[in-house]
Amino acid sequence: MRTVYYITGLWLCLFGVQAANGQAKVFPSPAADGVVMPRRDTVPEPLKETVQKLIKDSLPQPPAQQPVIGAVTDTAYIVVRNIEVAGNKRTRTSIVLRELGVRAGDTIRLRTLAETLETNRKQLLNTSLFLNVVANVRNWNGNAADLSFEVWERWYLLAFPIFKLADRNFNQWWVEKNHSLDRVNVGLKVFQDNLTGRNDDLYGDVTVGYTQKFLLGYNLPYIDKKLRHGVGFVVSYSRNREINFISDYNKQQFYREDDFLRRQFSASATYTYRKAISTKHQLYIGYYNESVNDTVARLNPDYLGGGRTDIRYLELGYRLQFIQADSWQYPLVGRSFTGELSKVGLAGLSDLDFVRMRIKAARYWQLAKKTYGALSVMGQTKLPDKQPYIGVRAMGYGDDYLRGLEYYVVDGTAFFILKSTLRRELLNFKVHLPIVPKKFSNLPIRVLAKAYGDMGYGYSRQSLHGSLNNKMLYTAGLGLDVVSFYDTCIRFEYSINQMGEKGLFLHAKLDM
Secondary structure (H helix, E strand, C coil): HHHHHHHHHHHHHHHHHHCCCCCCCCCCCCCCCCCCCCHHHHHHEEEEEEEEHHHEEEEEECCCCCCCCCCCCCCCCCEEEEEECCCCCCHHHHHHHCCCCCCCCCCEEEEHHHHHHEEEEEEEEHHEEEEEEEEEEEECCCCCEEEEEEEEEEEEEEEEEEECCCCCCCHHHHHCCCHHHHHHEEEEEEEEEECCCCCCEEEEEEEEEEEEEEEEEEECCCCCCCCCEEEEEEEEEEECEEEEEEEEEEEEEECCCCCCCEEEEEEEEEEECCCCCCCEEEEEEEEEEECCCHHHHHHHCCCCCCCEEEEEEEEEEEEEEEEEEEECCCCEEEEEEEEEEEEEECEEEEEEEEEEEEEEEEEEEEECCCCEEEEEEEEECCCCCCCCCCHCECCCCCCCCCCCCCCCEECCCCCEEEEEEEEEEEEEEEECCCCCCCHHHHEEEEEEEEEEEEEEEECCCCCCCCCCCCCCCEEEEEEEEEEEEECCCEEEEEEEECCCCCEEEECCCCCC
């Protein structure tokens, strides 16, 4: 595990040196509140050439016998006359303009014009509404010009069959559960993104098989004229014939019957406030009901606590999200932060009762051409620390795991995880798809090699033979990320943990 110490120590030292030298500010001052300003070397060459030509044509030319080097001065500028949007057949123009960091009447210095256009182009891509965006300057007359943004909209209606594993990840299903089809959920999932052109989403799924589930949700990010306030809701019901009733030796233990052992119902509503671009505030409230049959209560009386077979509770919470990055879907340069505080158990519906605090912060930066580093830390705590089994899920669930410990869970009421990754872009190309419409015919693919090291700690007041609880854990590995549009990322990772166990792991989500 010496390699893990070296990798983690190197990243921490580098991060500290950058902060001490004032290099943590990757981006120049934004043109508007919350706008991410990328590095100069992120501006595409064609865009640079277009802007440079426009600048050259707009400036007075010196006599031929007295050439001027560096024609653009620090005082040269343009005033934005209008902002034109084209290609948005469904998306409302107001939604596009809301995401931009420039407005009509703004002044932009010519030396930063290319960066400003590229920043706003990337921000429109971050909305996940468009496949591509082209930014340009038009109708340049003296010191005034129009900014133009041409967008290529996505397919917004997506319906596809569900083939989903009941286990926590692919390796657990393939190796530990012998890739049994009995542990597969099948069904239909439907997404109607951008339903009314306001970046609102309607989604639902019906699942049968290992788990039977019905879910319906809707999210409307803006309900006011200033485009700051939003609302959303989700309703779901599910039932299982098999249940994870306890953990032993840091492995989930399951019990199965022909009858349904577990039923869950939930309904939640969310209020969102987003004044600028990078920061979003959310308030949410949810009602939850879970019931199990008598067999589960006998196998583990502490599953719902006190031998109960039915619990109901409310949850009220606040979430703060902040991101400034080149890409919100697969960030390589920038930073992000998420903080959350919630109270479970309110107004007489308090069969579960605790306060939960959670944070996640990440830093991404470019080390050299096509070479990127990343650090992230996440943590969670619940108070009080004495909770029933369903209230002590910590590491190994969802996205809270160490790469290399996918086969294990660490139950507890508090944990932290530190991840470090070094990436190098190997390939960046497009594949032509001849049988689809033209604007979807070029499939972009990026392949990045990476080396990584993780460390974490999970606290448990009590555990059943939990050898990984209450101790520092370390993992490391090498891998490949394959990234394409529609926010897809396939990860191939070969990891080793501190117990000397090695394995190849497959994931379909971003790891940091």
